[in-house]
Amino acid sequence: MSEGTSGYEATHIEVLEGREAIRKRPGMYVGSTTIRGLHQVLFEVLGRSVNDVLAGGGGCVDVTLTPDGGVRVTDNGPGVPVEAAGDGGGVGLESLLTRPHAGAAPGDRHTAAWSVYGMGPCVTNALSSRLTAEVRRGHVRWVQEYVRGEAVAPPAAAGGATGSGTSITFWPDADIFETTECSFAVLAKRFGEVAMLNRGLSLSLTDERPKNGLRSVRFQYSDGPADVLAALDAETGVQVPPDIVAFEREDERMAGTLEVALTWHSLSEQRVRTFVNSVPTCEGGTHADGFRAGVTAAVNTHARQRQLLTTADPDLTAEQVGRILTAVVSVKLDSPQYEGATRGRLGGTTVHDCVEQAVREYLGAWLARHPEQAADIIGRIKAPSWD
Structure with a gap:
């Protein structure tokens, strides 16, 4: 025309x-x-x-x-x-x-x-x-x-x-x-x-x-993600276990800070909530992936060092480690990069690497300081799921 x-x-x-x-x-x-x-x-x-x-x-x-x-x-x-x-x-x-x-x-x-x-x-x-x-x-x-x-x-x-x-x-x-x-x-x-x-x-x-x-x-709260974790468990009527691992770390490589709270419970379901600058990231992203990689690496390293896995046993998978896990992962970044206009999923490989390293190091040290709790947690992770 x-x-x-x-x-x-x-x-x-x-x-x-x-x-x-x-x-x-x-x-x-x-x-x-x-x-x-x-x-x-x-x-x-x-x-x-x-x-x-x-x-x-x-x-x-x-x-x-x-x-x-x-x-x-x-x-x-x-x-x-x-x-x-x-x-x-x-x-x-x-x-x-x-x-x-x-x-x-x-x-x-x-x-x-x-x-x-x-x-x-x-x-x-x-x-x-x-x-x-x-x-x-x-x-x-x-x-x-x-x-x-x-x-x-x-x-x-x-x-x-x-x-x-x-x-x-x-x-x-x-x-x-x-x-x-x-x-x-x-x-x-x-x-x-x-x-x-x-x-x-x-x-x-x-x-x-x-x-x-x-x-x-x-x-008004004082414990950050640990308070969010308690609220998550309250929604299901599950009492928060005493063994909560919580820490905060600043890392200039990703121009931001990381706060994590996690615990293993008796429910056969994974509940991981992630946030970027206080906004929920419903689709997860590199902070969530880095967190899971760090947890899995820390648990497997400890299990091998304490001979809680035999030489014939394969490494525990991320699905096994996360099966009874409740966690809150909050990153606060100066310049967050998202995958898509809706900002539901965080991008950026640097964030993944920083979160993975921080979780692996802190959780690994916590497991080493609490060998009895660590053995109990790994035993529950290894137990078969009947769901």
């Missing part, structure tokens, strides 16, 4: 930017318009607050689900700079709420990622029927309101303030989302997960919607 008969011209091209583009195709920015996308709208605001307090060495972030369908996220960080106050350095409040990616977490080892999108609070603002921002900074409280992503007025000083921090309250747009009711249970599970993986972080979730009274939970 020729250009003259197609009826398609440059004037037919619709160019959308900023809030218009986000509202036109919300799925491109938060994944969907279902409850999953609704939760992502919250995570775009929450991620900024969490990383603000983590940058300061820890702090509190409180999320409240209000009776009128709103969501309030409050932190005790330094407070977002306000352009009207002449604050310099960093992303200002209006830029944060109107420019995609402004204030989004850089994704290094010191941050907790909340999604594969990382668009920042601008997306939340554009997809909300109303949003109110309050900043406490320099002993002044600043307030600004938006309607469907457009500012009603510039930020205005609204009196004095004690302490510092940022509070953003938004009402998801019912014209865009299939539901505007966040799931308390889903949010609580994710909040707990992130808090467990980031020591010093305090996350709370309060639901003011129930007619029979509010419900509230607070998450």
